[in-house]
Every structure is written in C-alpha cells, then in structure tokens.
Amino acid sequence: MKYLKQASFCLLLIHSTLLSADLIEVSPSTDPYSEIQEALILASSGDIIKLSDGYYELEDSLSIDVDGITLVGSSMNGTIISFANQQSGAQGLLVTSDDVTLKEFTIQNAKGDAIKAKGVDNIKFIKVKTEWTGGPNSKNGAYGLYPVESTNVLIDGCVAIGASDAGIYVGQSQNIVVKNSTAEFNVAGIEIENSYYADVYNNTATNNTGGILVFDLPSLPQQGGHHVRVYGNDIVNNNTDNFAPEGNIVGEVPRGTGVLVQANSDVEIFNNNIGGNETINIAVVTYSYETDDEQYNPHPSRIQIHGNKFSKSGHNPDLETGELAKILYELSDGNMPDIFWDGVVPVSKIFSSKTKKETIILGDNGDATFLTISPLKYMLPLFDPVVRDYDWYVGGISPLERVVLSEE
Amino acid sequence: MKNNKSLFFLFLYFLTIPGLVYATVNDSVVLASKMPKKLSDFGFFSNMKLQTPQDGVLPYDLVNPLFTDYTDKLRFIYIPAGGKAEYKENHVFDFPDGSALIKTFAYLNNTSESELEEQLLETRLLIKKGNAWRNISYVWNEEQSDAFLNIAGKTINTSFVNDKGDIREVRYRVPNINQCKECHQSGKEIKPIGPKARNLNHDYDYQDISMNQLNRWANEGWIDSQIDYNTMPDWSNTSIDLDSRARAYLDINCGHCHIPGGSADTTGLYLNFAEDRSEHIGVYKKPVAAGRASNNFKYSIKPGAPEESIMPFRMQSRDPGIMMPESGRFLNHDEGVALINKWIKSM
Numbered sequence: 001m002k003y004l005k006q007a008s009f010c011l012l013l014i015h016s017t018l019l020s021a022d023l024i025e026v027s028p029s030t031d032p033y034s035e036i037q038e039a040l041i042l043a044s045s046g047d048i049i050k051l052s053d054g055y056y057e058l059e060d061s062l063s064i065d066v067d068g069i070t071l072v073g074s075s076m077n078g079t080i081i082s083f084a085n086q087q088s089g090a091q092g093l094l095v096t097s098d099d100v101t102l103k104e105f106t107i108q109n110a111k112g113d114a115i116k117a118k119g120v121d122n123i124k125f126i127k128v129k130t131e132w133t134g135g136p137n138s139k140n141g142a143y144g145l146y147p148v149e150s151t152n153v154l155i156d157g158c159v160a161i162g163a164s165d166a167g168i169y170v171g172q173s174q175n176i177v178v179k180n181s182t183a184e185f186n187v188a189g190i191e192i193e194n195s196y197y198a199d200v201y202n203n204t205a206t207n208n209t210g211g212i213l214v215f216d217l218p219s220l221p222q223q224g225g226h227h228v229r230v231y232g233n234d235i236v237n238n239n240t241d242n243f244a245p246e247g248n249i250v251g252e253v254p255r256g257t258g259v260l261v262q263a264n265s266d267v268e269i270f271n272n273n274i275g276g277n278e279t280i281n282i283a284v285v286t287y288s289y290e291t292d293d294e295q296y297n298p299h300p301s302r303i304q305i306h307g308n309k310f311s312k313s314g315h316n317p318d319l320e321t322g323e324l325a326k327i328l329y330e331l332s333d334g335n336m337p338d339i340f341w342d343g344v345v346p347v348s349k350i351f352s353s354k355t356k357k358e359t360i361i362l363g364d365n366g367d368a369t370f371l372t373i374s375p376l377k378y379m380l381p382l383f384d385p386v387v388r389d390y391d392w393y394v395g396g397i398s399p400l401e402r403v404v405l406s407e408e
Numbered sequence: 409m410k411n412n413k414s415l416f417f418l419f420l421y422f423l424t425i426p427g428l429v430y431a432t433v434n435d436s437v438v439l440a441s442k443m444p445k446k447l448s449d450f451g452f453f454s455n456m457k458l459q460t461p462q463d464g465v466l467p468y469d470l471v472n473p474l475f476t477d478y479t480d481k482l483r484f485i486y487i488p489a490g491g492k493a494e495y496k497e498n499h500v501f502d503f504p505d506g507s508a509l510i511k512t513f514a515y516l517n518n519t520s521e522s523e524l525e526e527q528l529l530e531t532r533l534l535i536k537k538g539n540a541w542r543n544i545s546y547v548w549n550e551e552q553s554d555a556f557l558n559i560a561g562k563t564i565n566t567s568f569v570n571d572k573g574d575i576r577e578v579r580y581r582v583p584n585i586n587q588c589k590e591c592h593q594s595g596k597e598i599k600p601i602g603p604k605a606r607n608l609n610h611d612y613d614y615q616d617i618s619m620n621q622l623n624r625w626a627n628e629g630w631i632d633s634q635i636d637y638n639t640m641p642d643w644s645n646t647s648i649d650l651d652s653r654a655r656a657y658l659d660i661n662c663g664h665c666h667i668p669g670g671s672a673d674t675t676g677l678y679l680n681f682a683e684d685r686s687e688h689i690g691v692y693k694k695p696v697a698a699g700r701a702s703n704n705f706k707y708s709i710k711p712g713a714p715e716e717s718i719m720p721f722r723m724q725s726r727d728p729g730i731m732m733p734e735s736g737r738f739l740n741h742d743e744g745v746a747l748i749n750k751w752i753k754s755m
Contacts, residue, residue, distance in 0.1 A: 033560070034560045034561075037560040037561065037584055038559050038560040040586075041559050041560060041584060041585055041586060042559065059563075060561065060563075060581070061728075063584070063586035063587065063590075064586075065585075065586040065589060086728050086729075087563075087579060087581075087728060088579075088581050088728050088735060088738070089728055089734070089735065090728060090729065090731075090734035090735070094586075094590075096586070096589070096590075096593075110729070111727060111728045111729030112699070112701075112728060112729035112730075112734075113697075113699070118671065118674065138700055139700055140700070141699060141700070141729055142697060142698065142699020142700065142701075143697065143699070146697075148674045148697075149673075149674055164699050164700055165697070165699050169697075171674065171697065172674055217696065219676045219687055219688065219693070220674070220675075220676045220696065221668065221673055221674065221676065244699075245698075245699060245700045245701075245702045245703065245704050246702065246704035246705070246706065247694065247695050247698070247702035247703075247704060247705050247706045247707070247718070248695055248698060248699065248702055249694065249696075289694065291687070292685070292686075292687045293687070
C-alpha cells in the first residue's frame with residue numbers, strides 16, 4: 001500500500017512536469033473582453049482558459065490564434081458570452097490556429113457568425129451552443145458553428161439555434177465528424193458544403209427550414225464535395241418558413257425539407273428517421289444556376305439511400321420558396337414522394353441508361369415512395385415525364401468508409 | 409575630469425528630455441524576441457510627440473492608402489545599416505531582418521479652423537526578425553509623450569475635424585494582435601500590405617528635397633535602382649479611367665483579404681489588382697456565406713445597378729455583421745463608396 005502510494009505520487013509528479021499547461025481562470029468583470037482576449041493571446045500551447053459560470057457581455061469579437069489551447073466554460077448553459085451589444089468584429093469568436101478545443105459554453109446573439117474557424121487543423125467543438133435568442137429572423141447571423149477550409153473537424157454534443165443560414169456549417173473542409181448535436185430553428189440545420197469525408201450521425205435536426213444539406217457550389221477554392229455519410233439522425237418536422245436573406249443559396253430551400261443533396265458525389269444516407277417534413281423528406285438535385293466555372297460539376301452522382309425510416313411528408317409543400325417544391329408539386333399532381341431526384345443529367349448522358357444508376361441507388365427504405373423526371377420524356381410532347389418506379393433504381397449498396405479523424 | 413563629468417550629466421539630461429531619447433535606432437531592441445513596453449525604446453523617433461524620424465528612418469507614403477476612419481497615417485521605414493530589400497513583382501519588397509515598418513495613426517486636425525488638437529492614437533509596427541514579420545501596436549498616452557504596448561486592443565472614443573471642417577465622432581478601435589493578422593495574413597505568414605514597389609512609385613516631399621521614393625530608397629542603398637518599376641493608378645485621380653481607379657481602390661482596401669490565400673478566400677471573391685476573371689471580381693457572383701449581409705441582393709456586383717449590388721451595400725454599412733472591411737473601420741468611406749457605385753453604374 002505504501003509503495004503504491006509512493007508510486008502514484010511519482011506518477012503524479014511526472015504527469016505534472018510533462019504537462020506544464022496552465023489553467024487560466026477568467027470570471028465576469030467590468031472589462032470581460034480585455035480579460036478574455038488577453039488570456040487568449042498570452043496563452044501558450046497546452047493552456048486551458050476557463051470562463052467561470054456567468055454572463056459575459058462583449059462589444060468586440062474574440063479570437064484565438066495560439067495552437068493547442070482550450071477555451072472552456074463551466075457548462076453549456078452556465079457560461080454565456082453575449083454579443084447583443086456587439087460593436088465590432090464579423091463574428092463572435094474566430095479561431096485561426098490548430099489543435100484548439102472549444103468546450104461547454106454558449107455564444108449568444110452575435111451580429112455576424114457565432115464561431116468561425118478558418119484554415120485550421122484538428123478543431124473540436126464539444127457541448128458548445130450557438131444561439132440567436134429572438135427566434136428565426138433574417139437579421140440573425142448566418143452561421144452558428146462555422147469551420148471552413150479546415151481539416152479534422154469534430155463537432156460533438158453541440159446545439160445550434162436560430163442561424164439565418166446554417167446552424168452547423170462545415171465548408172470547404174476535409175475529415176469531418178458531426179455527431180450527437182442538435183440543430184433547430186435555423187434555415188439549414190446542418191450543412192456540409194464543398195467538403196470531403198464527412199460523417200454526420202446521431203444528430204437531431206428539427207424545426208429548421210431544411211434539416212440536413214449536402215451541397216457543392218462553383219467558383220470556390222475547394223469544390224467537388226464527396227464522401228459524406230448521413231446516418232442515424234432524427235430529421236423531423238423541419239417546417240420553419242425560410243427566413244434566409246435572399247441571394248443566399250439556402251434561401252432557395254423550401255420549408256419542410258428533410259435532406260437536400262446538391263451536386264455532390266458519393267453521399268450515403270442511411271438508417272435515419274426522416275419524417276414530418278411538409279415538402280419532401282429527401283431531395284437530390286443539380287446546381288441549376290449559370291456559372292463560368294468549367295471545373296465545376298453541377299450534377300450529383302452515386303447518392304445511396306437505404307435503411308431509412310420515413311414518415312409522412314409532402315402534405316403541405318412550400319410552393320413560395322425556390323423552384324423545387326413548385327415543380328415537384330405540379331409534376332406529381334400533389335402526390336409528393338419521400339425521395340425525389342430532379343433527373344437532370346448532362347446532355348451527353350440523356351440517352352444513356354447507365355446514368356440513373358450512376359446517380360441514385362436505392363436500398364430498402366420500407367414503403368418509401370420515389371419520384372424522378374425523365375429528361376428525355378420531358379423534352380418530348382405528349383409524354384408524362386414522371387417516373388415513380390422505385391424498383392427501377394434499386395441497386396447494391398457499396399458502403400462508404402467511416403471517416404477517421406487524425407487523432408483517432 | 410570635471411568636464412567629462414558634466415558631459416556625462418548632459419548626456420543623462422538628453423536621455424530624460426521627453427522625446428529626445430536615443431541618438432540612433434536601437435537595433436538590439438528591434439531584434440529582441442520580446443517587444444519593449446514603450447515605443448520610445450526602439451529609438452525610431454528623435455522627437456516622439458512631433459514624430460521626427462531618427463537618422464536612418466525615412467518617412468514614406470503610398471499612392472493608395474487603406475482607409476481607416478479618416479485617420480492621418482504617418483509612415484516610416486527603417487532598414488538596418490547595410491541592409492537591402494529585394495523586389496518582388498506584385499508583392500511587397502522582401503525586407504531584411506531588423507527592418508521595421510512604422511505607422512502612426514492620428515487625427516492631425518490641421519485644417520485652418522480646427523478647434524481640435526492633434527491626437528496621436530496608436531503606432532503599429534511590423535518588424536522583420538528571424539525571417540518573419542511580427543506585428544504589434546503601441547497606444548499613445550494622453551500626454552502624447554509616448555506610446556505603450558497593447559495586446560488585447562483598445563477602444564478610443566474621440567472626435568476629429570474632417571476636411572470640410574465638420575467635427576465627427578468615432579469609436580476608433582485599436583486592433584489586438586490577432587486582428588492585425590486577419591488582414592496581414594498570407595497563407596500561414598504575416599506580410600505587410602502597403603509597401604509594394606508600384607504603390608511607392610511617386611514623389612515624396614522630404615524636408616530637403618522632393619523626389620521619387622524609390623529613387624530615394626535606391627540612393628540609400630536599400631533597393632535596386634536598375635529595375636523599371638510599375639506605378640499603381642491613384643484611385644483619387646479623376647483623370648484616370650474609372651475601371652483602373654476602382655480596381656486600384658479595391659486592391660488596397662480589400663485585396664489583402666480577398667486574394668487566394670487571404671483571410672477571405674473562402675468566398676471566391678478576389679479583389680486584388682491582378683485578378684481578371686469577372687465572376688471572381690464579383691460580377692454576377694452569388695454570395696456564398698454572406699448571410700443577412702446580402703441585403704436580399706443576388707449578386708456582389710450587378711452591372712449597372714449599384715443599388716442592387718452587395719459590394720457597395722457592405723461598404724456603406726456600419727453594422728459589424730454586415731460591414732466590409734470587417735475590421736479597421738467604424739465610419740463609412742464616402743468617397744470610396746461613391747467611386748465603386750459609379751464604377752458599377754458604368755458597367
């Protein structure tokens with residue numbers, strides 16, 4: 001027993017010398033901005049900056065530019081950083097350094113984005129909440145959690161509420177895991193855009209305009225979004241009116257959208273619970289705007305959908321927002337499917353029978369219904385271009401590999 | 409013996425007169441890994457309050473300066489003895505270690521009927537050491553005798569007299585060291601923005617003589633005199649064509665972030681002078697991550713319709729969630745907005 005004690009004491013000593021990390025504690029004060037920001041600037045790798053329980057009201061945006069530090073609050077709802085009176089800075093918190101962990105605090109009412117991480121490796125958001133407290137409003141900031149041009153992104157146990165674009169938005173990044181998180185009352189709940197290798201699972205996306213979006217857009221430094229797995233999520237009742245400011249691509253998403261895939265390749269949507277979305281449960285579409293970008297492929301490919309549990313959708317479609325719902329409603333005569341593919345293919349492939357299997361592969365989705373448009377019939381008079389034959393698109397599923405973050 | 413002693417006291421006396429600090433720039437302070445607490449410790453100025461440069465420090469200005477809340481900017485450059493800066497096309501000179509770019513932000517309030525006194529706000533330094541640039545800001549004290557190291561940024565609520573003689577109020581914001589990087593970032597490095605050869609290539613009124621700045625630098629042995637340097641169009645010169653003026657304005661005010669590798673490259677909107685693809689300059693370009701800053705407009709630039717274009721909308725907003733640039737500005741640059749509006753209208 002005595003030896004054991006000594007041994008553990010030695011271990012403790014070794015432990016504390018190896019980790020010369022400091023714990024810097026900040027409490028609400030008369031000048032919380034300066035205190036927090038100075039701590040974040042003077043910290044060195046390994047340090048933990050802890051914001052104790054309380055309400056921090058800041059006028060200027062915070063930033064982290066030191067590798068390897070942790071910013072942690074007392075709990076998700078215990079440490080609240082409010083930007084209601086923000087005077088400067090385009091976001092609440094900006095991270096530009098690697099190996100940063102953000103944990104257990106809330107960012108409220110930022111004037112722009114809540115938390116942006118740009119060009120970083122190994123960023124972790126754990127039990128962080130971003131919220132605009134006034135409910136859906138086009139004056140809310142665009143993004144809640146917003147890693148962009150980053151690698152090895154983990155978002156775990158987070159909550160995003162009220163963003164006028166996407167609550168959780170991962171853009172132009174690689175190696176991404178979004179799990180155990182909740183997105184509600186945003187325009188897009190969770191959006192993976194122009195990104196490679198993303199696992200999105202065990203999340204709840206509800207009361208958004210659209211639950212989960214997987215998009216690829218042209219004329220950006222990273223495009224050709226691919227390898228995205230969306231599984232085990234609850235994507236239900238996303239029926240909030242679209243409140244995105246016009247001009248933004250998510251402004252086209254109709255109220256009542258479950259999952260929307262646009263111009264990505266290799267997306268696997270499986271084992272989700274998707275329902276109660278008043279326009280459509282899953283839609284797969286082509287990017288339909290003009291672009292000068294010759295490198296860009298506007299068409300989706302190899303979208304696999306299987307094992308999902310659908311409940312009713314399409315019963316109150318949003319015919320006001322964008323073109324998608326309107327076209328679908330007219331073509332389907334109001335008999336809306338669970339899964340829709342717009343059928344748009346490159347002109348060169350219109351006559352190819354292979355194309356359909358190269359775009360959509362359906363597995364067993366219970367009694368889900370399907371609808372697509374035959375481009376050939378669409379161009380000819382007297383033909384009904386609507387195709388509802390589910391079995392026609394059933395194929396063998398080739399599961400995508402799990403995404404592994406660098407630290408695992 | 410007595411003489412020596414009085415000389416020594418005379419020396420001490422000069423040391424203690426505010427503003428008359430050192431006789432030369434203190435290279436060891438410039439190159440030290442830790443920044444000193446006081447700006448005067450560098451020895452860049454022979455008179456701090458009057459901002460008189462020390463021997464070996466030259467004032468300079470730019471063809472096109474970046475707009476910062478109508479501040480006057482007093483720019484100086486120091487290159488250590490024997491040092492030489494290498495020319496890089498489209499980029500700033502590659503300065504040697506020990507060089508310093510010194511910029512004092514001030515409201516000089518020097519119009520004829522000004523009721524306000526001159527106010528030095530902050531002096532920003534970019535110092536090259538260990539082959540990398542380090543950035544730091546020093547904030548001036550109320551007595552205006554010296555400026556002090558600032559880490560976390562500072563808000564200075566003040567007012568100034570503009571060139572029409574009106575008093576304007578401003579919440580001037582001294583950036584923290586991370587915010588400096590937001591604009592000065594190029595990839596993972598920090599780089600100066602202004603002193604590109606083409607942006608220096610014009611005459612400067614030195615006390616003794618008016619001459620081209622690049623010639624003067626060449627005379628100092630700082631740069632190569634053999635190169636035929638380009639000149640940037642002066643955006644405020646109305647005799648130059650509108651397109652060149654607008655692009656020159658966007659280059660210096662936006663092009664350091666809106667450039668591949670810059671802070672704003674995620675948007676695909678590139679406003680550096682060399683960009684020639686119209687969609688990337690913003691013409692019929694849809695917003696990517698603008699959120700409410702789009703103001704319900706569909707394009708960054710809608711030719712012929714500045715009133716429906718996102719770019720000028722964001723330039724004339726003072727809402728932190730909308731305004732461009734994101735930092736370094738509290739007031740609108742009315743003249744700049746007018747130029748961009750006119751340019752878009754003419755498309």
